[in-house]
Amino acid sequence: MTDAYDRLTRRFARMATVEEAVAMLGWDEAAVMPDGGAEARADQLATLSGIAHGMLVEPEVAADLAVAEAAPPADDAARRNLALMRRAHRQATAVPGELVEALARQSSTCEKIWRAARKAGDFAMVAGPLGELLALVRVQASALGAAFGLAPYDALIDQHQQGVLAGEIAPVFARYEAFLREALPRAEALQAKRDAALPGAAPFAESVQEALCRRLAAEAGLDFAQARLDRSTHPFCGGTPSDIRITTRYDEADFCSALMGVLHETGHALYEAGLPRGFARQPVGFAAGMAAHESQSLIVEMQAARSDAYLGFLGPMLAEAFGQDAADFSLPRLSARLRHVTRSCIRVEADELTYPAHVILRFRLEAAMIAGDLAVADLPEAWNQGMRDLLGITPPDDARGCLQDIHWYCGTFGYFPSYTLGAMAAAQLMAAARRAVPDLDLALARGDFSPLLGWLRANVHAHGARFGFNELLRQATGKMLDPADFEAHLAARYLVG
Amino acid sequence: MTDAYDRLTRRFARMATVEEAVAMLGWDEAAVMPDGGAEARADQLATLSGIAHGMLVEPEVAADLAVAEAAPPADDAARRNLALMRRAHRQATAVPGELVEALARQSSTCEKIWRAARKAGDFAMVAGPLGELLALVRVQASALGAAFGLAPYDALIDQHQQGVLAGEIAPVFARYEAFLREALPRAEALQAKRDAALPGAAPFAESVQEALCRRLAAEAGLDFAQARLDRSTHPFCGGTPSDIRITTRYDEADFCSALMGVLHETGHALYEAGLPRGFARQPVGFAAGMAAHESQSLIVEMQAARSDAYLGFLGPMLAEAFGQDAADFSLPRLSARLRHVTRSCIRVEADELTYPAHVILRFRLEAAMIAGDLAVADLPEAWNQGMRDLLGITPPDDARGCLQDIHWYCGTFGYFPSYTLGAMAAAQLMAAARRAVPDLDLALARGDFSPLLGWLRANVHAHGARFGFNELLRQATGKMLDPADFEAHLAARYLVG
Structure with missing residues (x-):
């Protein structure tokens, strides 16, 4: 030194x-x-x-x-x-x-x-x-x-997200567009047979939801001696590794968004808590980038918490907490609701299958704006055309179109791809974790995240920013980013009757 | 410029x-x-x-x-x-x-x-x-x-507290010591005839106490669009003039400390909120010192909120909030409790009559320590002797003696006099406010602090640190600090059967 x-x-x-x-x-x-x-x-x-x-x-x-x-x-x-x-x-x-x-x-x-x-x-x-x-x-x-x-x-x-180029993202996204074109109608046809109504009967008391969120976050590994859960209009994970602040919002008409939202933020929080303390406050001690961060929220929310194993554990717990009939919170009911696919105009309301379409649209539009190929005046029409091309829907107005996200309007360009790179990485990491930890789903079926968390700590969190996004994936999974794992995950979840 | x-x-x-x-x-x-x-x-x-x-x-x-x-x-x-x-x-x-x-x-x-x-x-x-x-x-x-x-x-x-000298404080405190020597036994004899038991029946639900505290603070003039009320082990007023944070603690066995504590902190908060915005973040735009600050908390808590006028308003409100009999919260019951005099070993539990004795003790001891006339090893004995001299009691142990306050142990010397200078200034300001605003007590009897607050804003808050402590008092009351007003206040409250 x-x-x-x-x-x-x-x-x-x-x-x-x-x-x-x-x-x-x-x-x-x-x-x-x-x-x-x-x-x-x-x-x-x-x-x-x-x-x-x-x-x-x-x-x-x-x-x-x-x-x-x-x-x-x-x-x-x-x-x-x-x-x-x-x-x-x-x-x-x-x-x-x-x-x-x-x-x-x-x-x-x-x-x-x-x-x-x-x-x-x-x-x-x-x-x-x-x-x-x-x-x-x-x-x-x-x-x-x-x-x-x-x-x-x-x-x-x-x-x-250091070390990721638009030229690498473009083919990955083009491949996903092709996948989605085929997968989305099939998923819709399959889910048409299922009842996606909200399980149970509203209202779901805020205080009960909050207690549940706290319990699920703690069981997922969040240490409340070093964290808080509060409310905010837009949920987020903030604070510092030894004093993490996650937030959510509650809707008494529907418990899903708070519960899944808190698990999402818990994923971010666990990453922060698991960063290498020996490099605290040093650049190499921070997270490896926003795509890496999103992979950690999504591996908890989408990969683990929406798995059959975990939903089978969650259902009876929800019924008991809300004082309702366990039959209403059966795995088929809960999974039909929590894995319902919709062609929505709104990114933050999108399911995991269609979410990448929202990101692909923004990626292409912002690339064109930065290149000078798309004028701001032409943005609404380009947006709506993109939504038609990707999801076959047209936003009824710009509020539900190109005005919906804050990013560009506060000068943030180049961020959107992280969401989908993170989703893909989450699937790839989950597949590797399942290979490495045979009892991972058995544990999730008991609400036990610790085998998954142990693997993530060793293979992702503890590295901090030691490696770039692709190298982090290579070390953890044996290969650079490969959308095949995400497609396989989606196929297993949405394309099997 | x-x-x-x-x-x-x-x-x-x-x-x-x-x-x-x-x-x-x-x-x-x-x-x-x-x-x-x-x-x-x-x-x-x-x-x-x-x-x-x-x-x-x-x-x-x-x-x-x-x-x-x-x-x-x-x-x-x-x-x-x-x-x-x-x-x-x-x-x-x-x-x-x-x-x-x-x-x-x-x-x-x-x-x-x-x-x-x-x-x-x-x-x-x-x-x-x-x-x-x-x-x-x-x-x-x-x-x-x-x-x-x-x-x-x-x-x-x-x-x-800028501009106040130990040589000015010493005679003021000596005079108070003499006043107390005569007044305390008389006050005790008078209150012996009254029932000082806590009005109403415990438990007093925390949620009800909190709602009451919030209502009373708001009615005293605290704008919750620019303030918060939260909990902490040691109540305080913090934050900034447009975002004031006051705290309290709740005891379900006794509503008095939270209620009076919040009114105390509200007095501090109103001072901060009333500082001259034109000099925000400038030295002259801050409060005039800690004695001035304490005068504002005490004018609200001790002068206004413990007045007959206000307690007459408070009683029925408490009875209603706690769902209890209004007769239990009559003015005699409430005032006997909230103005009960005790020879306590603990400063923060002291009533307004004996509180200055605690301060006088600390003032003399810290002056001697700074002068090199009192060795740390001799502090416990000097403390206990002082308590015997001033209040006729001996702390049962050092925890309830010279170990009770954090100040010296974190290096803060010279602060203690502010508490009693503030109490005296509060009485002097209240007397001046009563002279200037004839309907002040009529308003307090309706729970309305606005005439008092209006006078304080114009005569204290708006000046910021423009004047030193004595000059601030002279401008507001026509004279420098004069303990006579505090003695007159105490005599009227504690020495009249």
Whole structure:
């Protein structure tokens, strides 16, 4: 270890500590803050983020990086850590300060107008601000691309999931489009024979749902001595590895969304809790990227919790908690409901079979926007045409079309592919876990996640950001990302009568 | 306005914004954080506090202060703001960095050992660490004293309540001691005829108490669009002026402490909410000191909420909320309970008549410790002797004696006088408010705090830190601190059969 590398680790730990404060204040804002705090909170978050960013761009960092790279640490993980420090520094310095500020300002402006536009279902309201924001994002993408030797859109993707290129994603998504074209009608025909009505009788008391969510999360491995479960409009997993904050929302008319939502966030939380403590607050100690993160939420929610094994355990528990007839929560009833496929206009309401279609649409549209091949004014029509092509439906209005997601309107491009890469990775990891842990489903049938969690901890969580997405998969499953496992999973679940 | 003053206002606003984050994380730690977060939280708080401190001691600050002082702002409040910036800078630079660190480390060590010592009731356990801490505090006090031209103990008091000297406090406290010597036996003789049993029948459901607390705080003027009420082991008021966080604890066996505690914290909260927004995040926009702050909590809790007028309103409301007989919550029953005088060993359980005795004891002991006239080893005996002299009781053990308060064990000396200066100021302000607002008690009899609050906003809150403690009182009441109003208040409440 050189002095320079040592100084860098202290600096990055300090930055990460400030970012932890940002994460906590972000949770507070979403979960408990009274409305009156909004303005002051925006200042607090901007100031702390600015301070953390400032630590990264001080001249000493470049000097220390150069010295450390000339005599890199002997330890592999420390060398990777140093490489990730370089990457963070390059990201922070590639984009001029004025552009960073202009992006922050325009994102904030555009997001505010988007909220009104979505409410009004009027894309024209936000087209101008989105156009201005896109222009800035394209400059940012070029600057990042130049710094990293990547095409502009690749540079944006890379910010969210390192080392994945649009040129690799495109064929994977094209293959899925073909799979879906055949699978969706078959799945629909099969499920037409089943009763997908909600099991049991509403209302399902919030307090009972909350207690159930807490119990299921704990049984899935979440340690509430190091975590909280609260409410927020948009469920998320925040906080820090030793103080994880997950949120959900409750609907007394339907218990499914809170329960499955909490299991989803629990997957994210378990990843955070399992990150290598020896590299806490170091770049190599964080998660391996957003696709990797999504793989962990989806392996819990989609792969494990929606399995026959687990639903067979869940049904009687639900009946007892809600004081209702166990027969109403039988495996056929529960699985028909929790695995119902629908051609929905709304991404966040989509089932796992059609969800990738929503992502594929956004991937293609944002790639075209960044490339300059799609003008903002043409977005609604391109969106609706894409929905017709992919799912055969047309959004009734832009609120349920191109206005539905916040991402682009707050300047986030290149994020969407992570959702589907994560879903595919989850299937691939689950298949590998099943091969490695023979009793995995027997345990799930008892509500016991520990064999699965043990495998994930050793093969995913403990690596932190040691490996890129594909290398992480290769180490854990023996191969890079392979959509065949996801297709096999979907076929077994949706295409068998 | 000079450029230098402008730069200073921006810098102080930025510091204050970081301190807001510290305040929010402090609330989170006390109110909602899972245990697992403790270590990371300590790092976050230390890092952010260090960052804020760092902003204050950068060389540019001294340079800008010198330039701004050479051509001070024309506006009175801005000139005061500049003076308070100088004061903050002097406080931050008077004490060498190594001493600040040594104090932080030893405070943390001593506080941890104190927790164990208090639990064990064993002062000897913590005598060594407290001695080391006191030695550091005495160096700190000398350094601050040298910088401010104050005696060491005065310099410590000045940190909590600017412009109040031990030499001014001592005669005020001596006078109170004499007053109490006569008043306490008389009050006890009078109350012996009254039934001070808790009105109503326990249990008093937590949920009902919480709803009541929320209602009473709101009716006292707390705007829950800019505030929250939560639970914590030690009640406090935290947060920021537009996002105030007050806490309490509930005891189903007795509703008094939560109710009165919340009204106390509401007084603090109303002060914060009423600070001048035009000087938000500037030194002159903060509260005028801890004695001033305590005057605002006590004017609500002790002066207003324990008045005949308000208790007459509160009784029927309590009876209805708890579903009990209104006769049990009559004014005589409620006031006998809520104004019961006890010679208690514990400060935080003391009534308003004997509370100053607890403060006088601590004031004298800490003055002697800072002066080097009282050794830590002699503290328990001096404490117990003081309790005998002042209240005629002897603590059964050190846990209920000199180990009961955290202050000294975390390095806080010079704070205690604020409690009683605040109580005296509250009485003085209430008397002035009653003179200025004739219908004040009629309004309280309807549960309406708005006439009182309106007067406090104009005469106290809106001034922020514009004036020192005595000048604030002079502007609001026509005279500097005068214990006569507090004595008159106590005589009317406790010495009339």
